[in-house]
Amino acid sequence: MAVAFLSTSCRLSKRAFSAAATGTSLPKSWYNIQADLPVPLAPPLHPGELRPCTPDDFAPLFPASLIEQEVSSERYLEIPAEVREVLNLWRPTPLRRASRWEKLLGLPGNVKIFYKYEGGSPSGSHKTNTAVPQVYYNKLAGTKKITTETGAGQWGSALAWSGGQFDLPIEVYQVKVSYEQKPYRKAFIEACGAEIFPSPSTKTAVGSKALEEDPTCPGSLGIAISEAIEACVSSEDAKYALGSVLSHVLMHQTVIGQEAIEQLAGFGEYPDVVVGCTGGGSNFAGIAFPFLGEKLRSEAAKPEIRFLAVEPAACPSLTRGAYAYDFGDTAKLTPLLKAHTLGSSFMPPSVHSGGLRYHAMAPLISHLKELGTIEAQAVQQTAAFDAGSSFFRAEGILPAPEATHAIEGALQEAKAAAAAGKSRVILFNMCGHGHFDMFAWEKYAKGQIEDFVFPEEQLKEALKHVPGLNGVNFPQPP
Ligand SMILES: Cc1ncc(COP(=O)(O)O)c(C=O)c1O
Numbered sequence: 178m179a180v181a182f183l184s185t186s187c188r189l190s191k192r193a194f195s196a197a198a199t200g201t202s203l204p205k206s207w208y209n210i211q212a213d214l215p216v217p218l219a220p221p222l223h224p225g226e227l228r229p230c231t232p233d234d235f236a237p238l239f240p241a242s243l244i245e246q247e248v249s250s251e252r253y254l255e256i257p258a259e260v261r262e263v264l265n266l267w268r269p270t271p272l273r274r275a276s277r278w279e280k281l282l283g284l285p286g287n288v289k290i291f292y293k294y295e296g297g298s299p300s301g302s303h304k305t306n307t308a309v310p311q312v313y314y315n316k317l318a319g320t321k322k323i324t325t326e327t328g329a330g331q332w333g334s335a336l337a338w339s340g341g342q343f344d345l346p347i348e349v350y351q352v353k354v355s356y357e358q359k360p361y362r363k364a365f366i367e368a369c370g371a372e373i374f375p376s377p378s379t380k381t382a383v384g385s386k387a388l389e390e391d392p393t394c395p396g397s398l399g400i401a402i403s404e405a406i407e408a409c410v411s412s413e414d415a416k417y418a419l420g421s422v423l424s425h426v427l428m429h430q431t432v433i434g435q436e437a438i439e440q441l442a443g444f445g446e447y448p449d450v451v452v453g454c455t456g457g458g459s460n461f462a463g464i465a466f467p468f469l470g471e472k473l474r475s476e477a478a479k480p481e482i483r484f485l486a487v488e489p490a491a492c493p494s495l496t497r498g499a500y501a502y503d504f505g506d507t508a509k510l511t512p513l514l515k516a517h518t519l520g521s522s523f524m525p526p527s528v529h530s531g532g533l534r535y536h537a538m539a540p541l542i543s544h545l546k547e548l549g550t551i552e553a554q555a556v557q558q559t560a561a562f563d564a565g566s567s568f569f570r571a572e573g574i575l576p577a578p579e580a581t582h583a584i585e586g587a588l589q590e591a592k593a594a595a596a597a598g599k600s601r602v603i604l605f606n607m608c609g610h611g612h613f614d615m616f617a618w619e620k621y622a623k624g625q626i627e628d629f630v631f632p633e634e635q636l637k638e639a640l641k642h643v644p645g646l647n648g649v650n651f652p653q654p655p
Contacts, residue, residue, distance in 0.1 A: 191215050201439035202585045203268045204262055208431040210466045210541065211603070212252035213473040217543050218399075218424070219515040222502055227649055230512050238417040239411055240318035240442035243311065246425035252470075254262035254428070258394045260310045263342050265304075267297045267571040268432060272440035278571035287600035288558065288591050290448070293464060293576065298364070303460045304335035304420050305430035309342065311418045314457050316343040321414035321591060326376065326401030326450030328456070329355050329531030329579065329610055330362030332420030337371035347371035348415075350404040350570055353396035355531035358616045365613070376401035383407050383508045386550035395527050421457025422505065422514075422539045430463025437604060438467055447478040452509045452605040455486040455495060455553070456532045456537030460608040469550060484551040486542065487586035491629035492525040494518060494538045495546055497636065498583040499537030500643025502535060515651075516543040519631070528558050529617035536639075542639060554586060557628040561585040562621045565611075566589065575586050577609035 209216065218484040220229035221613035232244045239247075246254060256264075275290040284290075286588045294489060295303040315323055323345060326379035327333030333349035349366055356363065366373045376396045377384035383403040387394050394400075402419075409417040434451075441447060451468055454459030465484045471477040488495055496516035507521055516537045519525075538546075540631040558578070565581030567588075568574070576584060587605040594601035611618060620626055640646055 179536065187278070201443070203262070203265055203271050204256070204432050204435040206253035206255050207410065207428045208247055208435060208467050208470055208576050209252055209428050210470055211250050213470050214269040215609065216548060218419045220233070222513040222651060223512055224504065224509060224512055227513070230529065231302070236404065240314050240320060242314040243425050246428065247423060249325050256310070257313065260313050261282065264306065264310045267299070269436045270297055270433070271293055271438055271439070274444065275568070275572055276300070276423060278568050281567060281571045282588070282591065283588065284591055284595055288594045289601070290587055290591055290603045290605070291302045291441060291444070291446070291448070292605050293433055293459070295433065296605045296607065296610035297575060298568045299338045300331060300333070300334035301612060302335065302476050303430060303433065303463060303606070304332045305339060306432055306463065307420065307426045307459065308332070308335035308339035310429050312336065312339040312345050315416050316345050316416070317631060318414060319414070320345065320416045322346045322348060323416055323418050324350070324405040324409040325418045325420065326398060326405045327348045327420070328401070328534055329577070330359050330366070330531055330599060330613065331417040331577070332375065334365050334369070335420065336418055337366040337369035339375055340371055342367050343446045348408060350376040350401045352376055352398060352401050352531060352534070353394070354527045355505065359613050361613050373535045378404060380404070381407040390523035396455070397507065397524050398505035399521050399523070402506035404508055406510045407508070408508065409621060412548050421459040421535070422519065422537070424539070424541055425458050427539055427541055430459050433460070433463035434467030435607060436463060437464060439519070441604065441644050446602050448482060448604040449479060450483045450485055452485045452487060452583050452586040452590065452604050454533060454579050454586070454608065455538065456530070456579060457535050458486070458542035460606050461486050462539065463544060464606040468504045469545070472629070473547070473550070478603045485586055485590065486546070486551055487534045487582045488553065488555050489530055489582060489632060490555040490557050491527055491535070492534050492629060493555040494536060496555045497631070498537070499640055499643060499646055500543060500547055501643050503645055504648050505537065511618045513649065514540050515645065516540045516642055517546065517638060519560070522641040526631070529614065529620070529626070530558065530582065532577070532579040533582065534551050556582055559626050559628050562626050564588045566621065574607060575611045575618065576607060579612055580608045580611070
């Protein structure tokens with residue numbers, strides 16, 4: 178694939194940080210794990226012609242600068258000063274030892290839990306880390322409006338707020354079940370000056386069709402993506418933005434892990450295991466990739482360091498999905514990406530972690546799972562809420578339902594180490610606060626959180642329509 182590089186990108190011989198008396202400051206570059214992959218990523222395929230996509234194929238949706246980042250193999254790409262200036266409002270984010278939670282759990286002194294807290298951003302989660310640069314590059318390219326989808330509302334809020342930083346209008350399609358459960362996300366997005374619609378909506382042909390088939394359709398990220406793409410291509414000078422899954426989005430999140438390396442070193446520690454929840458994979462990538470890069474380059478202080486992605490049992494793409502080429506949306510408008518998928522027609526149950534209800538995983542995360550460099554685990558939402566609740570009582574941060582999955586993963590790691598009498602340093606990403614998720618926490622307080630396991634039969638049915646399981650692959654067989 179022809180690759181042009183960003184004019185602003187530069188190769189740095191080592192990670193660049195500006196020194197700060199108090200410790201770490203915001204990194205000057207994003208880390209691109211594609212430079213260190215032992216096997217390159219399978220290319221996206223053109224949905225009609227089934228050949229590898231060229232940058233031109235993405236041009237209707239994204240500005241050239243972001244497409245260049247998507248396919249770049251440079252190890253470090255410089256963060257523009259205008260973007261750093263905005264990110265500096267809340268970055269570097271704190272890294273804390275969960276000492277009070279460790280005590281509450283009765284852990285021995287050699288089992289230590291650290292967390293990076295991303296909830297202090299303007300929208301309350303890690304999503305703003307990529308929203309700001311995406312809006313910035315669109316503004317530079319002359320885009321007049323950005324359309325997007327959002328699940329729980331975190332990404333929509335992040336993009337809406339970031340639109341205000343560079344004076345760019347934002348149009349958000351929010352999965353209907355979350356739109357109804359979280360009215361204050363709508364209020365937040367509108368307070369930023371952006372527009373928001375429940376998906377499926379009657380604004381697009383895709384949404385109207387979904388409503389015709391099922392007027393009570395709760396929506397899914399797959400449908401909302403189709404609506405946002407349709408709205409983008411049918412409106413002049415508009416572009417589309419995605420809050421996860423794509424490689425450049427994951428790369429923008431690596432400020433998290435780069436800061437964590439420096440901050441943990443300040444504690445004299447290095448993790449044995451790094452844990453994150455996964456919907457599309459971006460916050461997990463953000464905390465894990467800088468450490469994983471060190472492992473891949475044989476530079477890790479602990480060569481056996483492990484990486485654990487935690488997903489909901491109700492939407493288990495990494496643990497139960499097929500690794501195959503599939504569409505990213507329900508209407509099959511996107512290029513085909515090779516990733517773990519439950520099928521683009523998959524309609525996940527209405528769990529409270531709206532941000533984890535996506536049928537597929539980021540190609541980079543899926544690829545690394547196939548290479549055996551990361552592990553995955555599915556957890557039930559009642560266990561996740563229990564873990565999140567005990568963390569809240571001890572540490573004083575009410576987690577987003579998505580983040581409770583990482584907390585449960587960290588808890589299981591800690592208990593297993595304690596039971597085996599082993600020392601363990603656990604680092605997890607507390608990717609967002611749950612202040613907009615009080616509907617879910619209220620249900621939890623009333624004992625009304627339910628578990629779901631996706632039935633095998635339904636999964637088999639959804640997988641029947643995955644192109645990659647029906648002969649579509651690359652390289653094509655001779
Ligand atoms: C707080 C939070 N965590 C996690 C996710 C899942 O996305 P990702 O896997 O890309 O981090 C979302 C998505 O909306 C979210 O809002």
